[in-house]
Amino acid sequence: MIATPTFPDLSALVVDESLYIRRIVRDMLMRVGIKRLLEAPDGAEALGVLAESKPDLVVLDWDLAILSGEEFIRLARTPATSPAPTVPIILMLAQPRRNVVDRAINLGVNEIIAKPFSPKTLWSRLDEVINRPRPFSQVKSLLRPQPRLAGAAAVKGML
Numbered sequence: 200m201i202a203t204p205t206f207p208d209l210s211a212l213v214v215d216e217s218l219y220i221r222r223i224v225r226d227m228l229m230r231v232g233i234k235r236l237l238e239a240p241d242g243a244e245a246l247g248v249l250a251e252s253k254p255d256l257v258v259l260d261w262d263l264a265i266l267s268g269e270e271f272i273r274l275a276r277t278p279a280t281s282p283a284p285t286v287p288i289i290l291m292l293a294q295p296r297r298n299v300v301d302r303a304i305n306l307g308v309n310e311i312i313a314k315p316f317s318p319k320t321l322w323s324r325l326d327e328v329i330n331r332p333r334p335f336s337q338v339k340s341l342l343r344p345q346p347r348l349a350g351a352a353a354v355k356g357m358l
Contacts, residue, residue, distance in 0.1 A: 210235035242266025287328035
């Protein structure tokens with residue numbers, strides 16, 4: 200059995216309209232040692248928490264009221280308006296349609312997980328954003344994580 204990873208000394212912001220989902224995600228995060236947890240039910244409140252607390256990572260739902268996940272990501276990734284433009288963002292999608300996934304990647308999310316997901320799935324995404332962070336590059340007005348090199352290395356090896 201694989202040991203549960205630990206991510207002590209991190210703070211996380213969980214953003215979802217559902218209190219139930221926020222509690223489930225909060226429990227999953229606490230099980231890997233993240234004790235400083237912040238929550239927001241919508242994108243507008245999440246932006247306020249991001250500005251005030253500057254968490255180490257954000258677990259965000261796409262479908263939010265007041266300010267959607269898409270709008271939150273756009274504002275969070277714009278260096279001119281964001282207090283933390285490189286904060287890792289793990290996006291939760293209830294319906295991971297291709298066009299939504301592509302839009303989210305173009306806006307600058309670090310990782311995407313489909314609901315419902317297991318603790319192991321969330322922890323693997325945490326491992327990616329914390330232990331193997333990708334550098335950011337500016338594309339138009341947004342900061343985005345650079346693509347993973349695995350695909351590029353595989354293509355290069357074929358040449």
